[in-house]
Amino acid sequence: MLDDETRTALLHALAPLGEVADLTPLTGGMFATSVRVDLADGRRLVAKTAPADDDRLLHYERDLLRTEALVYRIAGDDPALPMPELVLTDMSRAHLPGDLVVASWIDGVRADTVPELAEATAPLRNRDLGRMMAALHRHVGDQFGYPSGPDDLRGDSWVETFTAMVEALLTDAATWEVPLPVERIRAALHRHQGALAEVDRPALVHADLWPGNLFVHPESGALTGVIDPERAFWGDPMFDLIACDPLRVGAPDEHLLAGYRAAGGVIDPTSPRLALCRMYLALIMRIEVRPRRYEGDELPGYLAQLESWLDAALAELD
Known part of the structure; x- marks a missing residue:
């Protein structure tokens, strides 16, 4: 539910758009x-x-909505990126304690809400998603790293920037007392500097293309829209092929790869970069449990899954 103070602040911030008839909180997000x-x-x-x-924010999570606005602006000029239209931004923080992004409504069904539809139409959705990823990765930034995040998470090489991104997570882990195999992680980074150096162009990476951020046609299951690019960064496009299917082990989905390659995307699923991306996402998911204050009967099993996934990535890198 929206408290009265937040509702009033939102109405003030939305005033340039005209009269507001109704405000309805949406569920499903864990950050914004x-x-x-x-x-x-x-x-x-x-x-x-x-x-x-x-x-409760991790180091990389500062000013993420500014990144969301940036990605929506890019998508607005690229018909191959089915994202909402950016309607309004308010980064003044004059009304709300944080930034505000207002975008158009996307029709369709969220891909994680109808399991039967999601399972039956996964090949089609994944081919569509692969094509969309290839289009996204054609956009290139001036630097590597998080466009709106802290300055120390941007750099002129992927080796330098990815190392800084991992080190920032290790610092977060120490702050939140999350036990991790720190020396093994650093050894993996050092061992695979050559693979990281292969990334010579800062591609636009959505970084959160799990089914909860995908909208599909309610009958065919075809991809109709993509939302929530606030965690986007300029870097290794391999990351999107991992982050769309968290906790998967082995090569990305064959239909996803087929769609990606059909749209001109180039990828080598045997590269150590795949495991490096898995390691990075596993670190984020494991560390954020503490500041997000996750709880419930399923938490021990979830933590065991994450630790197993991280260990599998590190085993590949070993």
């Missing part, structure tokens, strides 16, 4: 607060705000 906005003129939008200065 998303609200469906119904305007009096019939338009339906999504407003999203996130904490600006929160001690």
Whole structure:
């Protein structure tokens, strides 16, 4: 539920769009607060705000909504990227304690909400997703790293930047007292500097293409939209092939690879970069459990899954 203070602040921030008929909180997100906005003129939008200065944020999570706005602007000029239209941004923090991004509403069904549809149409959705990824990765930045994040997570080489990104997570882990095989992780980074150096162009990486961020046609299962690019960075496109299917071991889905290659994407699933990307995502997912205060009966099993996944990635890198 929206508390009165947040509702009032949102109404002030949304005033440039016209009269607001209704605000409805949306579920499913674990980082930002998303609200469906119904305007009096019939338009339906999504407003999203996130904490600006929160001690529960990991180092890389600063100012992430500014990255979301950037990616939506890029997608607005590329018809191969089915993302919402950016409607309004407010980075002043005059009304809300954090940034605000307002985007158009996407029709369709979230891919994780109808398991039967998701399972039956996975090959089609994954081919579509592979094609979309290839289009996304054609966009190139001026530097590697998080475009709106801390300065120390940007650099002129992927070796330098990826190493800084991993070290920042290890610092977060120490802060939150999350036990990790730190020396083994650093050894893997050192051992595979050559593989990291293969990444010579900072491709645009969405970094969070799991089914909860994908919309599909309610009957065919075809991909209709992609949301939530706030964690995007400029770097190794291999990461998207990992992050779309967390906890998977082995090569990415064959239909995903087929769609990616059909759209001109080039990938070598035998490269150590695949395991390096898995290691990085496993670290994020394992560390964020503490600041997010995850709890419940399923938590021990989830932690065991994450630790097994991290160990499998490190075993490949060993």
